[in-house]
Amino acid sequence: MATMSRVARAAFLGLLLWPAAALAQSLDEREFATLLGRAGQAYEEGRYAEAETLMQRALLVAVGFGPGDLRVGLAQRNLALVYRLQARFAEAEERIRAARVIFDAVRGPDHPDTAAIVNILATVREDRGYVREAEALYRQALAIREKYLSPDSTDVAWSLNNLGLNYRSQRRYAEAEPLLVRALGIWEGALGPENPRVATTLDNLGTLHRLQGRRTEAEAELRQAAGIWERLGHPSQAVSLNSVAGLLIDQRRLGEAEAVAERARDIAETRLGASHPTTAASLHYLAVVYGEQGRLADAERLFRRCVAALETSYGPDHMSVALALDDWALLLQRAGRTNEAGLLRERAGAIRARAARINPPG
Secondary structure (H helix, E strand, C coil): CCCCCHHHHHHHHHHHHCCHHHHCCCHHHHHHHHHHHHHHHHHHCCCHHHHHHHHHHHHHHHHCCCCCCHHHHHHHHHHHHHHHHCCCHHHHHHHHHHHHHHHHHHCCCCCHHHHHHHHHHHHHHHHCCCHHHHHHHHHHHHHHHHHHCCCCCHHHHHHHHHHHHHHHHCCCHHHHHHHHHHHHHHHHHHHCCCCHHHHHHHHHHHHHHHHCCCHHHHHHHHHHHHHHHHHHCCCCHHHHHHHHHHHHHHCCCHHHHHHHHHHHHHHHHHHCCCCCHHHHHHHHHHHHHHHHCCCHHHHHHHHHHHHHHHHHHHCCCCHHHHHHHHHHHHHHHHCCCHHHHHHHHHHHHHHHHHHHHHCCCC
16 A cells, blocks of 8 residues: 655644644543544545544543543544545434534634534535535535635635535536635645645546536546545545546547446445445446446446445435436336336436425525
8 A cells, every 4th residue: 555645644634633732641642642643544544444443442532531522522523534434424424413512612613623523514414415504514614714714724625625516516517616726726735736635626626527528627637636546545546536437438438437447446345345435436337338338237237236335325315326326227218128217217306306305495
């Protein structure tokens, strides 16, 4: 596994460690800081199960300082981050809400540290399909950060990136792009071009450009993101490779798309698990490629696996499930299996109806 640069490591540990170093005085406080440091190292390298174990131990130490101690909130926050990347969204939400109670009480609701909690809560709510609610939370976090922090703060960049991604999911592309561009500029300037945050925003921006039909820009950005993750030895390489595969499918470069999606699947299954959304995305793209190649049985087998993985991670009523069902239905329609295709479309329609109910127009 590749080793992160010291700059990249400092960036990720900064997210996870604050404020342990400042508080580490007693034996228990030093143990807490050590556990957070080890958890941060595991987290940054994509070893999420190990990070979880270490953070659980840190939480037990923190509880000894008192149930309302800020370090308990910090441990809960970091567990939420780990659970989210493991696609354990309900557990992540429970942890981040517990952290918010403590940060609201200790720091106050209008504090940059609390804004970080609100920003994470927004990502988890969006993961669970509550896109409009997440937008309001992203806006709240960004407003606090812009009020108290400098315009080129990396924390401001986090909010810009996440709000831009939220707008992209709502197809508000013109609003999304300047936010993502600004976040990318902040992170490149503060952390250098090989940082994980740079890779994240490059992937988000490249996917936006793909959706806008700007394929040359999109491919360059997505491949750059995949290269950063590969050099860091991080499982998020599979996320960027999935994005590249989708672009190649758009361009009918099916042989290339198949190879890239297979590589993404292998990384995701090995590092993240068979039911992780990233694994499901690679199965989805592979199924589309197989369908275009006339390999109906192979495509349908992968669609079944894809939908099962998404249901395990997100639940049966998530929009990601609907999107997979749409492509599966198209495959069956082309094969003349009209009734089966109709049933899949009916289910996808019911999911969209639910999404519309929980995301009223604002």
